Amino acid sequence: MAPTPERRDAALLAAGDPAAGDPAADPPAVVDVAVVGAGAAGLLAAACAAGRGRRVALLEKNRRPGLKVLISGGGRCNLTTTLAGARLEQQYGTERGRWLRHALRSFPPAALCALVESLGVPLQEEDLDKIFPVSGRAQDVLDAVVRHAVEQGAQLCLGAPVVQVARESTGGFVVQTARGACRAASVVLATGGLSYPKTGATGDGYGFAAALGHGLVEPVPALAPLRVDAPWLTALQGVVLDAELTLLGPDRRPLVTRRRPTLITHKGLSGPAPMDVSGHVEEHHGGCTLRLDLAPDCPPEALDAELVDGARSEGRRLVQHRLPRELPERLRVALCAQAGVAELTLAALRKDARRRLVELVKGLELRVDASLGFGAAEVTRGGIPLAEVDARTMASKRTPGLFLCGELLDVDGPIGGFNFQAAFATGRLAGLHA
Numbered sequence: 001m002a003p004t005p006e007r008r009d010a011a012l013l014a015a016g017d018p019a020a021g022d023p024a025a026d027p028p029a030v031v032d033v034a035v036v037g038a039g040a041a042g043l044l045a046a047a048c049a050a051g052r053g054r055r056v057a058l059l060e061k062n063r064r065p066g067l068k069v070l071i072s073g074g075g076r077c078n079l080t081t082t083l084a085g086a087r088l089e090q091q092y093g094t095e096r097g098r099w100l101r102h103a104l105r106s107f108p109p110a111a112l113c114a115l116v117e118s119l120g121v122p123l124q125e126e127d128l129d130k131i132f133p134v135s136g137r138a139q140d141v142l143d144a145v146v147r148h149a150v151e152q153g154a155q156l157c158l159g160a161p162v163v164q165v166a167r168e169s170t171g172g173f174v175v176q177t178a179r180g181a182c183r184a185a186s187v188v189l190a191t192g193g194l195s196y197p198k199t200g201a202t203g204d205g206y207g208f209a210a211a212l213g214h215g216l217v218e219p220v221p222a223l224a225p226l227r228v229d230a231p232w233l234t235a236l237q238g239v240v241l242d243a244e245l246t247l248l249g250p251d252r253r254p255l256v257t258r259r260r261p262t263l264i265t266h267k268g269l270s271g272p273a274p275m276d277v278s279g280h281v282e283e284h285h286g287g288c289t290l291r292l293d294l295a296p297d298c299p300p301e302a303l304d305a306e307l308v309d310g311a312r313s314e315g316r317r318l319v320q321h322r323l324p325r326e327l328p329e330r331l332r333v334a335l336c337a338q339a340g341v342a343e344l345t346l347a348a349l350r351k352d353a354r355r356r357l358v359e360l361v362k363g364l365e366l367r368v369d370a371s372l373g374f375g376a377a378e379v380t381r382g383g384i385p386l387a388e389v390d391a392r393t394m395a396s397k398r399t400p401g402l403f404l405c406g407e408l409l410d411v412d413g414p415i416g417g418f419n420f421q422a423a424f425a426t427g428r429l430a431g432l433h434a
């Protein structure tokens with residue numbers, strides 16, 4: 001049996017145990033650029049800054065860099081996407097996509113792929129425009145980008161949590177770590193958000209940025225499974241649906257629609273479609289309704305006609321046999337029970353019950369108040385306000401010499417490689433200008 005996502009991540013994290021790993025290293029006393037956080041954004045920022053001949057310290061609290069890269073895509077790393085231009089930008093929403101335009105156009109997915117392949121990791125396209133390493137090993141991507149940063153000349157200091165970033169009156173910064181201080185002319189904050197805190201992302205960067213004059217858009221979990229309080233549904237755990245999901249806000253206005261696989265779990269709904277809508281649920285602090293079209297390829301009239309026809313041609317069979325074949329049998333049985341037609345024959349199905357059943361299949365409504373939270377979220381929505389950061393350089397508009405990039409910023413994308421793409425593209429710009 002395939003391991004649950006939680007077990008799989010735990011196994012991957014154990015392989016990259018942050019407390020184990022490489023020896024801790026003291027930071028150098030003085031550098032040109034201190035990069036805080038060796039995730040996707042920080043690794044590329046450090047490589048690019050070092051590649052320009054800057055003396056770079058890459059300060060990482062864990063004794064292993066890039067734990068999120070390691071566990072990404074179920075250990076396979078969905079590095080990026082084949083989408084480009086306007087279609088790529090739209091994935092981040094209108095305003096944030098526009099803000100990201102320069103980063104994405106100067107380092108589009110094709111450039112990220114070219115870089116990673118040049119580092120010896122062949123890539124391939126898979127379903128839904130996703131790019132993965134051919135080896136299917138996130139570790140290969142991680143090893144390559146870490147090696148790249150080090151070969152470019154960045155000094156990787158592991159086990160060196162940064163506790164304070166202070167600006168000196170003479171210009172420049174003192175970056176205080178648990179292993180000593182590091183003076184730097186520029187600082188790149190690449191500390192990630194709050195999602196999956198066991199990887200090291202515990203929101204430290206928000207405090208560092210606040211001390212240097214930045215605000216914060218309330219961080220909420222995104223790309224997390226949804227909690228649904230419907231025992232009849234969660235009893236179907238393990239069932240996979242090809243449903244179209246529409247999330248309605250507290251005022252019942254449609255917020256987002258997704259048609260991608262949905263997995264019923266013992267806590268609610270997981271898989272790409274529910275995870276993609278979870279950030280909206282959290283932004284609204286719950287009170288949302290999830291409407292599921294369980295048979296998106298079958299119009300309601302056709303479904304109704306099918307049941308009418310069934311009553312004529314095979315009236316003695318149970319109603320569930322005439323529901324769309326693509327619905328798993330356990331779900332068909334449960335839907336009939338929900339519609340109050342369990343154990344009913346097609347011939348005995350009255351018009352009002354038939355309508356109820358069609359409505360359930362085409363528009364099952366579930367109340368959703370929350371996701372499973374930051375512990376299970378793949379990304380953080382919210383963060384450092386984009387208006388406070390120069391979109392062409394990632395420079396802070398509040399503090400000269402400070403740069404911010406990656407998930408720390410108020411930008412996030414859906415499942416599909418969009419979050420790494422944004423992290424690498426913004427990290428690169430920070431490294432080119434810090």
Ligand SMILES: Cc1cc2nc3c(=O)[nH]c(=O)nc-3n(C[C@H](O)[C@H](O)[C@H](O)COP(=O)(O)OP(=O)(O)OC[C@H]3O[C@@H](n4cnc5c(N)ncnc54)[C@H](O)[C@@H]3O)c2cc1C
Binds near residue numbers: 009060066378405
């Ligand atoms: C389970 C899971 C699967 C995912 N799969 C994918 C995927 O397949 N494709 C995709 O595009 N995205 C995926 N994501 C999202 C993606 O991993 C993140 O958006 C991306 O890694 C963000 O990169 P980052 O460098 O900004 O932040 P992070 O990767 O979070 O890196 C931040 C780093 O900063 C360090 N740090 C934090 N505070 C301090 C401090 N005080 N001092 C020193 N260091 C500090 C942390 O330890 C960490 O190493 C996934 C996320 C998760 C959790």
